[in-house]
Amino acid sequence: MSQEVVYKHYLRALSQWPKDALRPECRFEDVMRRRIESKFNPSETPSEGRQVERVPVNQEAELKQVNALYSLINNRYTTQYRLGDLIMKPQSNPTHYADLVKELEEAPNRSWFGNMINQWKGSLRLR
Amino acid sequence: MASKSCVNCLRALQRQSRLVPRQTKPSIGRVFTTTSARSLEISKPQPNTTPSTSIPPVDPVSAEGGHKSALDIISKNAALSNRKIGGITETYTAYGATEELYKACAAQADYKIEQPTDSDVDVLKTEDGEDLGTGGGWWHNEAGLNPTFSTWSQVTMLHIYLLSARFRAFPPDVSKIWQQHLLDHFFYDMENKMVVNHGMHARGTRNRYLKDIFVQYRGINAAYDEGLAKNDAVLAGAVWRNVFKASEEVDIAILAQIVSFMRRTLNGLEKLEDIAVMMQSIDFGGPGSDKVMVAKKSKMLSAAFEKVEPAKATTPTRK
Numbered sequence: 001m002s003q004e005v006v007y008k009h010y011l012r013a014l015s016q017w018p019k020d021a022l023r024p025e026c027r028f029e030d031v032m033r034r035r036i037e038s039k040f041n042p043s044e045t046p047s048e049g050r051q052v053e054r055v056p057v058n059q060e061a062e063l064k065q066v067n068a069l070y071s072l073i074n075n076r077y078t079t080q081y082r083l084g085d086l087i088m089k090p091q092s093n094p095t096h097y098a099d100l101v102k103e104l105e106e107a108p109n110r111s112w113f114g115n116m117i118n119q120w121k122g123s124l125r126l127r
Numbered sequence: 128m129a130s131k132s133c134v135n136c137l138r139a140l141q142r143q144s145r146l147v148p149r150q151t152k153p154s155i156g157r158v159f160t161t162t163s164a165r166s167l168e169i170s171k172p173q174p175n176t177t178p179s180t181s182i183p184p185v186d187p188v189s190a191e192g193g194h195k196s197a198l199d200i201i202s203k204n205a206a207l208s209n210r211k212i213g214g215i216t217e218t219y220t221a222y223g224a225t226e227e228l229y230k231a232c233a234a235q236a237d238y239k240i241e242q243p244t245d246s247d248v249d250v251l252k253t254e255d256g257e258d259l260g261t262g263g264g265w266w267h268n269e270a271g272l273n274p275t276f277s278t279w280s281q282v283t284m285l286h287i288y289l290l291s292a293r294f295r296a297f298p299p300d301v302s303k304i305w306q307q308h309l310l311d312h313f314f315y316d317m318e319n320k321m322v323v324n325h326g327m328h329a330r331g332t333r334n335r336y337l338k339d340i341f342v343q344y345r346g347i348n349a350a351y352d353e354g355l356a357k358n359d360a361v362l363a364g365a366v367w368r369n370v371f372k373a374s375e376e377v378d379i380a381i382l383a384q385i386v387s388f389m390r391r392t393l394n395g396l397e398k399l400e401d402i403a404v405m406m407q408s409i410d411f412g413g414p415g416s417d418k419v420m421v422a423k424k425s426k427m428l429s430a431a432f433e434k435v436e437p438a439k440a441t442t443p444t445r446k
Binding site for chain 2: 008009012013018020023028031032035063064065066067068069070073074076077078080081082083084086087088090091093096097098100101104
């Protein structure tokens with residue numbers, strides 16, 4: 001498999017990586033894209049005037065990485081090791097995960113005022 | 128002294144101590160691990176752990192003069208089956224049991240620091256200025272993480288997280304107790320390591336780091352929970368940010384192995400009864416046994432490329 005193809009695999013896999021609204025400054029797909037750009041297209045990355053030697057890419061190693069990427073975006077491990085209601089709807093708080101996901105979706109879009117109201121609501125939790 | 132107390136008093140003591148059994152053969156706990164070797168010897172004393180409880184368990188064989196009576200076996204089974212979960216004494220049982228479980232978590236990425244004999248020489252440091260030690264195990268050797276305090280705390284927190292997620296499935300008041308004790312053991316041990324390994328004798332410095340790590344722990348809990356609730360990629364991202372510190376040089380296959388290990392472990396923990404989780408010592412195995420699963424060739428490697436539009440999240444084509 002040529003270098004071109006491995007590069008294309010990388011781009012395809014990273015394009016399907018889920019977007020994280022909560023941590024925009026620390027995105028996996030962005031950092032990985034930077035890495036493959038410097039590996040596969042070293043002449044295009046800005047350097048301090050040095051002549052960058054084009055290091056031959058280790059095809060096998062890169063294919064292993066791409067394979068792992070694909071396995072993650074295709075949820076191989078979730079489907080292989082399914083978790084039932086005992087873990088996902090735990091007895092001590094059945095809506096724990098649903099609440100968390102909802103909270104994480106809402107948090108980036110709250111205004112400063114919305115945050116304050118939320119804090120007060122949280123401190124007045126009634127049984 | 129065994130020879131002077133009456134046999135009935137001894138039996139009463141044995142029954143009490145059996146409520147927190149220390150079983151070194153994790154027969155039920157190993158149901159879900161695929162490694163055949165590597166049993167964790169929890170009975171071996173480890174240099175940096177907190178002192179164990181002062182009441183030693185009475186060995187029934189030596190106390191009774193060398194033979195197990197029928198009463199012993201019956202009372203042992205009775206203790207197991209009559210073990211009432213919850214109530215006033217739950218916290219005491221939980222304290223001892225979580226200590227064993229915690230030790231299993233802490234042993235995964237344990238490390239030793241060479242204290243220099245010459246006081247002028249500084250301890251070996253990493254590029255970021257952390258104290259660098261020596262350690263073995265999968266996390267240092269295969270995953271390539273440095274044997275430092277931060278690696279150890281991150282790996283331990285990952286394992287504590289797995290147990291916490293299982294503890295959540297206990298009844299509400301019981302779950303809180305077990306999670307709290309597990310966390311307490313971790314924080315005590317962390318402070319211990321700070322003093323012993325890193326010479327932080329100032330309480331203020333230690334408290335500052337402990338507060339930071341507590342905030343980290345809350346973040347890790349939320350991040351891994353999000354990964355668990357959503358999908359593998361999100362979980363991998365969480366592990367990448369926390370354990371690998373968002374490094375550009377991360378080995379993605381190792382990342383996938385860890386994700387697989389986490390899900391496999393939770394899957395196995397789910398299959399155990401509450402009582403088994405509470406009373407057995409645990410053998411995590413490790414992400415090493417997930418290498419085969421990760422290496423399996425994905426169908427998408429042979430799928431043809433369509434016109435790539437990075438903005439759209441299209442479903443992958445399959446042959």
